Amino acid sequence: MIRVGLTGGVASGKSTVSALFAELGAVVVDADLIAREVVARGTPGLADVVSEFGAELLTDEGDLDRPAMGRLVFADPDARKRLEAIIHPLVHRRSAQLEAEAPADAVVVHDIPLLAEGARAGSFDAVVVVDVPQDVQVARMVGDRGWSLADAESRIAAQATREQRRAIATHVIDNTGTLDELRARVAEIHAELAARA
Template sequence: MRIGLTGGIGSGKSTVSRCWQALGATVIDSDAIARELTLAGGAAMPLIVAEFGASMQAADGALDRLRMRELAFAEPGARQRLESILHPLIGIETEVRAQASTSDFIVFDVPLLVESGRWRRKVERVLVVDCKLSTQVDRVMKRSGWERAAVEAVIAQQASRARRRAAADAVIYNEGLSLERLQQQIEGLAAHWRREA
């Protein structure tokens, strides 16, 4: 079964992803693939340099993430231009990894699953990790050291909580849950989806 896993920044999606891995699921992380594609020598780098110029390439040959993030916030079309380069490459690589999997569950960890519009057709179930907006902000500030305004700017660019929940086949409300309780919820959901299948 192919599962699309998504949630806003700071929702705890990565923790839920690890819970699926503990059950033996194959987890394919689209953000990790995007990072690989934009490392020095990554398949996306020549295309990014051609589109945005050499200033977007750091001294080590990788994408200058800070500069790209600043451009994306300053120029609305920049993000779409970057995504038009990365998304097809990510799509190819996720499918290669999915085809190689022998697990009962393949979990595609996709932060912008709802926003992309095309992932719904690629998966059989969508699992959304949700929490309060204030919790998202606090978690990201704590783990990343970002200013509140920077976190809120990222959240504003993502789909709303309501829009994500509306797209979900299941929602995990990750507010005050222990890791043990979270794992139990994933196990219960996996068992339920196995029965349905």
Template sequence: MTFVVGLTGGIGSGKSTVADLFVARGARLVDTDAIAHALTAAGGAAMPALRAAFGDDIATADGALDRARMRARVFADPAERSRLEAILHPLIRAESRRQVDAGDAPYVVLAVPLLIESGDWSQRCDRVLVVDCPPEVQRARVMARSGLAADEVDRIIAAQATRAQRLAAADDVIDNTGGLQALNERVDALHRHYLGLASARPA
């Protein structure tokens, strides 16, 4: 059985940076966001079901999911969000399971932005690692990288688990309010910890 570290955190917390640092140390990354993008790209496996459920106007001219249009729909209507998740989540779970079990690495980092919010993800992980920073830092980072207005970012943050809920579910926490040196030191320590846990697991 592969040793799995579930990586999560709120939008703008720095999950991708942390994931890259673990990969640089030899971990293998399974990224559910990347899986979702592949499923909803032109020709992606989810697109026929999405077009059937939501109509052809949720697709771009080349046949990929129009993310801005879909995001507006699901944030305006929880029922639409549920319909979207009912289509995407089983496909994402199946593909992530396949990727976790494929290949060879000391351990796998399973990056799931909504790990706390969505179903049984945490039960599939040996450890839950939360990348943490204050909401005002999240907001500033997301606005800087995406151009979204503050109220749009706040709506996204409000739709996710609270900071307290994520921290309560965490086995390990990385505070990502400092600089890259502090981040590297924390990742180094956790990498050694995970290597030890993975090697101690019975084959």
């Protein structure tokens, strides 16, 4: 087995890269997906979030109001730390469980948006960073996702810099080209990692 950390800034195309790795047979452990699971309606994780931040962060249906939570934690570093203290241990436990279930010769890709921020890069055999310039990130968030310029810049500012992400990389994927170019680069990296696994 080879353990791979996959990261990239918001709107870098990391989710697309993650899906391409999965198509090639990698076992993908998606931290964002798991982070949603551990605070789903009725979970102890959601109860802990409500206890810490209040029931006003719930929708009428009893789900976590993710946009409201996002606005709170990306504007307030202390609130973000308190939320991470609840969610990160739950995500780590579930990620370890999924990895333990993977085949012995697997390429296990841990899709972790905040890998550079969490100082965990050294725990992986390889780190793949999906990289685009900041102006591309902003254009994608505003143009494709309908975010305001202020929200886009706030989200980028809350994350590690490009330089910090690139500093932890064993492999960098430039995602400013076409989907075919992206697919080819992911296949090249996957082949190398599979050979090592």
